[in-house]
Amino acid sequence: MATETETLPPTQLITDHTLTFPDLPPFPTNIPTAPLHRLSLSALRTSPVESTRLFSASKDLGFFYLDLRDDVLGERLLREGDALFAIGEKLYELGREELQQYDYKHLGSYMGYKGYGSAVVDEKGNLDRNEFYNMPKDDFLGLSQTPLAHPPLLYEHGDSIRAYMHDAHKLVLLILTHLNTHLGLPPDTLASLHRQTAKSGDQVRIVKSPPQPASDMRTALGKHTDYGSITILFNRLGGLQILPPPSLVPAGQEPQWTYVKPLRGHCIVNLGDAMVKFTNGLLKSNIHRVISPPGEQARETRYSLVYFARPEDEVVLKRLEGSEVIPPLEEGVAEEQISSKKWIEWKALRLRKVEQLSEVERKKLWDESGLGI
Ligand SMILES: O=C(O)CCC(=O)C(=O)O
Ligand SMILES: [Fe+2]
Numbered sequence: 001m002a003t004e005t006e007t008l009p010p011t012q013l014i015t016d017h018t019l020t021f022p023d024l025p026p027f028p029t030n031i032p033t034a035p036l037h038r039l040s041l042s043a044l045r046t047s048p049v050e051s052t053r054l055f056s057a058s059k060d061l062g063f064f065y066l067d068l069r070d071d072v073l074g075e076r077l078l079r080e081g082d083a084l085f086a087i088g089e090k091l092y093e094l095g096r097e098e099l100q101q102y103d104y105k106h107l108g109s110y111m112g113y114k115g116y117g118s119a120v121v122d123e124k125g126n127l128d129r130n131e132f133y134n135m136p137k138d139d140f141l142g143l144s145q146t147p148l149a150h151p152p153l154l155y156e157h158g159d160s161i162r163a164y165m166h167d168a169h170k171l172v173l174l175i176l177t178h179l180n181t182h183l184g185l186p187p188d189t190l191a192s193l194h195r196q197t198a199k200s201g202d203q204v205r206i207v208k209s210p211p212q213p214a215s216d217m218r219t220a221l222g223k224h225t226d227y228g229s230i231t232i233l234f235n236r237l238g239g240l241q242i243l244p245p246p247s248l249v250p251a252g253q254e255p256q257w258t259y260v261k262p263l264r265g266h267c268i269v270n271l272g273d274a275m276v277k278f279t280n281g282l283l284k285s286n287i288h289r290v291i292s293p294p295g296e297q298a299r300e301t302r303y304s305l306v307y308f309a310r311p312e313d314e315v316v317l318k319r320l321e322g323s324e325v326i327p328p329l330e331e332g333v334a335e336e337q338i339s340s341k342k343w344i345e346w347k348a349l350r351l352r353k354v355e356q357l358s359e360v361e362r363k364k365l366w367d368e369s370g371l372g373i
Helices: 010-015 041-046 048-060 072-093 096-100 152-156 158-182 273-278 295-299 340-349 359-369
Strands: 037-040 063-067 112-114 131-136 203-209 221-224 230-235 240-242 266-271 288-290 302-309
Touching: 037 041, 037 048, 041 048, 041 063, 041 072, 041 158, 048 063, 048 158, 072 131, 072 152, 072 158, 072 203, 072 230, 072 302, 096 131, 152 158, 158 203, 158 230, 158 302, 273 340
Parallel strands: 037 063
Antiparallel strands: 063 266, 112 131, 131 203, 203 302, 221 288, 230 266, 230 302, 240 288
């Protein structure tokens, strides 16, 4: 892969104990891991070289590690992330029945709770092996006219959730500002489409995937690209896998699903569909999925923490004007006029309409998603 030369060799990652999670079984040393660029937030603040590496990573894989240590914002995010992992564990202790009342799919909303086994994950019509809770930024920051009800526990921890939302968004804006510069867009173009004070689908998600029976392992979260702009992801156990795009796979070989090894002190950053549309395909939003954690880690319950930053609701997802770096549209191509809000609603709910569906109907739902095999 083209990125390989700029990442740490896997052996170096494994021997550095500050990058592993002391209370969890180790990530196995004998499986291949994805060669993500490993960037540093503190270096990004001052180093043009680091900034260029961020742009390269966004153009080839659309995924990179960001070391958050030795930076005031980064260290705060690490602490706030830890607090949210703890809140997540308590949230799921409420139980599936209690949480089910916060599933708002019937109202056309993907916010709130998604129950275990309630979305199709593959072409066979299999169902997922996780549950998650989407906490809408608009509800928690007081932007919604009619906020949804959320578990009282989340309101009790409202300050922690808001602090995390604010800081994760600061990090997103910093990343967008670097991309804005490299794309040669007029200053603040990207930031002005992602104001935290404007209504959007920004959300914090906490995912729980319990251990799976060894005799019946299946995809926990089906393959997808993220729908919005920038995703900030905290993982502790393996399970996340990416499928490299054909452009990064040696000629004659098939792309292979590859684990992304979680690194302590780091978040994983990935770009979503909106960035692809804004840049007419120059920036990448890579396909990923979650399966059972590898090796001994498979015995643990896996939690992960995600912050999705998405363009403001009314932003139309199409090529941005004002850059000479963004490739022009091909002659005769007319872009679809779809708002960020509509795009995300469609993508987030299309595989969740599974109640009382037969296997054949579930397979059809997958076929219609366009996700292929
Ligand atoms: O749990 C993870 O590591 C990834 C979750 C993810 O891809 C998502 O929620 O979109
Ligand atoms: Fe994702």
